[in-house]
Amino acid sequence: MEPLMAVAIGILFAAAIYMMLRRSIVKLVIGLMLLSNAANLLIFATAGLRRGAPPLVPEGLSAPEAAVADPLPQALVLTAIVIAFGVLSFAVVLIRRAWEIVRADDLDKMKDTDT
Amino acid sequence: MNPEIALPVLIPMMAGAVSLVFWRSRLMQRLVAVGGTAGLLGTSVWLLASVSRDGILVMQMGGWVAPFGISLVADLLGAIMVVLTGIIGFAVAIYSLATIGRGHEAFGYFPLMHLLLAGVAGAFLTGDIFNLYVWFEVMLVASFALLTLGSEKAQMEGAIKYVTLNLLSSVIFLIAVGLLYGMVGTLNMADIARRLGGLEDQGMVDVLAMMFMVAFGIKAAAFPLFFWLPASYHTPPVAVSALFAGLLTKVGVYALYRVFTLIFHHSPGYTHEILLWGAGLTMLSGVLGAAAQYEFRRILSFHIVSQIGYMILGLALFTPLAILGGVFYIAHHIIVKTNLFLVSGIVYRLGGSYRLEKLGGFYRSHPWLAVLFLIPALSLAGMPPLSGFFAKFIVIRAGVEAEAYGVTAIALVVGLLTLYSMIKIWAEVFWKATPAEGDVDPYPEVRQRELWLMVAPVAGLALCTLYIGLNAEPIHALAAASAAELLDPTRYIEAVLDAPGEVSP
Numbered sequence: 001m002e003p004l005m006a007v008a009i010g011i012l013f014a015a016a017i018y019m020m021l022r023r024s025i026v027k028l029v030i031g032l033m034l035l036s037n038a039a040n041l042l043i044f045a046t047a048g049l050r051r052g053a054p055p056l057v058p059e060g061l062s063a064p065e066a067a068v069a070d071p072l073p074q075a076l077v078l079t080a081i082v083i084a085f086g087v088l089s090f091a092v093v094l095i096r097r098a099w100e101i102v103r104a105d106d107l108d109k110m111k112d113t114d115t
Numbered sequence: 116m117n118p119e120i121a122l123p124v125l126i127p128m129m130a131g132a133v134s135l136v137f138w139r140s141r142l143m144q145r146l147v148a149v150g151g152t153a154g155l156l157g158t159s160v161w162l163l164a165s166v167s168r169d170g171i172l173v174m175q176m177g178g179w180v181a182p183f184g185i186s187l188v189a190d191l192l193g194a195i196m197v198v199l200t201g202i203i204g205f206a207v208a209i210y211s212l213a214t215i216g217r218g219h220e221a222f223g224y225f226p227l228m229h230l231l232l233a234g235v236a237g238a239f240l241t242g243d244i245f246n247l248y249v250w251f252e253v254m255l256v257a258s259f260a261l262l263t264l265g266s267e268k269a270q271m272e273g274a275i276k277y278v279t280l281n282l283l284s285s286v287i288f289l290i291a292v293g294l295l296y297g298m299v300g301t302l303n304m305a306d307i308a309r310r311l312g313g314l315e316d317q318g319m320v321d322v323l324a325m326m327f328m329v330a331f332g333i334k335a336a337a338f339p340l341f342f343w344l345p346a347s348y349h350t351p352p353v354a355v356s357a358l359f360a361g362l363l364t365k366v367g368v369y370a371l372y373r374v375f376t377l378i379f380h381h382s383p384g385y386t387h388e389i390l391l392w393g394a395g396l397t398m399l400s401g402v403l404g405a406a407a408q409y410e411f412r413r414i415l416s417f418h419i420v421s422q423i424g425y426m427i428l429g430l431a432l433f434t435p436l437a438i439l440g441g442v443f444y445i446a447h448h449i450i451v452k453t454n455l456f457l458v459s460g461i462v463y464r465l466g467g468s469y470r471l472e473k474l475g476g477f478y479r480s481h482p483w484l485a486v487l488f489l490i491p492a493l494s495l496a497g498m499p500p501l502s503g504f505f506a507k508f509i510v511i512r513a514g515v516e517a518e519a520y521g522v523t524a525i526a527l528v529v530g531l532l533t534l535y536s537m538i539k540i541w542a543e544v545f546w547k548a549t550p551a552e553g554d555v556d557p558y559p560e561v562r563q564r565e566l567w568l569m570v571a572p573v574a575g576l577a578l579c580t581l582y583i584g585l586n587a588e589p590i591h592a593l594a595a596a597s598a599a600e601l602l603d604p605t606r607y608i609e610a611v612l613d614a615p616g617e618v619s620p
Contacts, residue, residue, distance in 0.1 A: 020279070020283075025275060028275075028279060032279065032282050032283075035282075035283070035286050036282075036286055036289075039286045039289050039290050039293070042290055042293055042294075043289070043290070043292075043293030043296075046293050046294055046296065046297030047296070047297055048297075070300075072296070072302075073293070073296065076245060076292075076293065076296070079245070079249065080289055083249070083252045086256060087252065087255070087256060087259075087282060087285075090256065090259055090260070090278075091278055091282070094259070094263060094271070094274060094275065094278060095275070097263070097266055097271060098271040098272070098274070098275055101266060101267075101268050101271050102268060102271055102272065107275070110271075110272040110275060111272070112268070112269060112272055113269050113272045113273045113276075113346045113347065113349070113350060114342070114346050
């Protein structure tokens with residue numbers, strides 16, 4: 001399972017970087033979306049992909065009886081997904097406003113503020 | 116329990132929530148802005164006082180013991196940074212009363228400002244690496260919205276670069292945190308530091324160190340990924356520029372200081388050598404970029420980049436004196452840089468432009484403004500007896516003592532070029548005759564009350580600069596204590612992991 005995941009994550013990263021290198025701002029944002037998803041999958045995979053008992057503590061004990069799955073990476077990924085959702089929805093609104101104002105979908109036409 | 120650790124985060128958050136409740140009341144939002152930032156300043160001074168009296172303070176969120184829950188940790192560096200956040204927040208809040216237009220206020224300028232301050236303070240106080248990521252995002256989302264508020268063409272163009280590069284750096288940071296967790300199985304920074312020492316695979320540790328360096332380097336606007344900063348910082352209203360200039364890049368610098376003194380200090384021959392050359396090139400590219408500019412805020416933006424180089428230089432040399440210099444430099448720089456941006460805003464309000472060639476004659480018409488400009492400008496260039504002199508002197512002396520002559524020479528040359536840029540602004544804006552009325556934007560007459568609201572924070576920050584310069588001894592002692600703490604990570608680790616916390620079932 002792990003090698004397959006590694007290849008999939010690698011492909012996602014490659015696709016994300018390819019999209020981000022395009023001049024169109026829409027493709028740039030698609031690249032950012034792919035990038036954050038690739039990062040989430042990577043965190044998910046680093047903790048190890050294996051089956052384990054749910055990390056629940058039985059009543060009356062202070063620790064679970066047997067080995068359990070590590071719930072923390074899932075919590076991290078969940079937080080990261082929520083944050084990425086918020087930030088990327090901002091980015092989508094931003095490119096729409098930018099298109100309305102600049103009237104261009106081309107990063108080469110957006111260099112007035114560069115020097 | 117020490118409530119002062121959590122208050123610098125809670126107060127701006129509460130103030131933001133309260134000003135959201137008063138969405139339609141302009142007066143209430145303004146009152147909350149001043150009151151909230153004043154509260155932040157007050158509690159941050161309280162925090163610094165308790166930290167310098169009692170040592171590192173730790174608070175375990177929810178009563179969970181250290182490596183399991185999220186710890187808030189206030190060591191001297193964090194407390195100093197929070198005090199600076201308070202000073203800048205208060206000054207900018209007062210300045211905003213006069214300069215932020217009604218349109219901006221109606222679309223939530225003040226709640227966003229509070230949220231930004233909460234994010235910055237949270238980043239300075241957290242002891243958990245994933246929590247640091249979350250605070251970075253809180254800060255970033257608020258800064259995105261502040262940057263684009265107003266939707267002018269330049270703002271949109273600047274914001275696309277700003278958003279893209281900052282998201283990229285966040286993703287790199289997140290990946291690095293994930294891999295680090297995969298290696299050591301903990302997110303508490305003190306626990307990570309303790310476990311990394313015993314790890315066999317030091318090659319992977321170096322890889323992670325580089326990922327953190329790239330992620331924080333982008334946020335700190337270090338070479339080679341600094342170009343989002345001069346492309347965007349001159350586009351929003353000046354109060355927003357000043358807030359960003361003072362605080363945002365410095366959060367990146369703080370994160371570099373935290374991570375490379377606490378966690379990745381095992382192979383300084385590799386990581387800190389790269390930081391050293393990064394610092395040199397950052398200084399040089401920033402100052403050369405500024406030399407080519409003829410717009411007030413663009414010059415200042417490029418100078419942020421070059422000054423970041425000095426701070427990273429202090430970290431990269433990694434001697435007690437260098438770290439001391441770096442901390443001193445951060446304290447001096449935050450105040451001076453914000454002040455210069457605020458002065459540029461006053462010049463814009465009175466002269467109607469940021470372009471140097473359209474301005475002139477301010478020494479004749481507003482001599483007091485000339486004085487208020489000269490104090491931070493000469494301080495930035497490192498003229499004695501102002502604060503910048505001591506900051507530069509300590510860093511450069513540390514460079515000579517560490518026998519890093521190449522980078523030290525760059526630092527000296529950059530100091531000279533900084534003076535050149537400041538003199539250029541002085542000659543163009545203040546010294547030369549007022550240019551003939553051309554296409555300067557017609558600007559409404561400035562009311563007296565408005566002018567006072569703009570001048571008061573500038574004068575206050577200038578007094579802070581003078582205070583640091585003329586009374587450098589206590590600040591120096593504070594920075595020295597902070598450097599000693601940073602170079603001895605066991606103190607941080609013991610404070611966090613041995614801190615009492617109620618064990619919850």
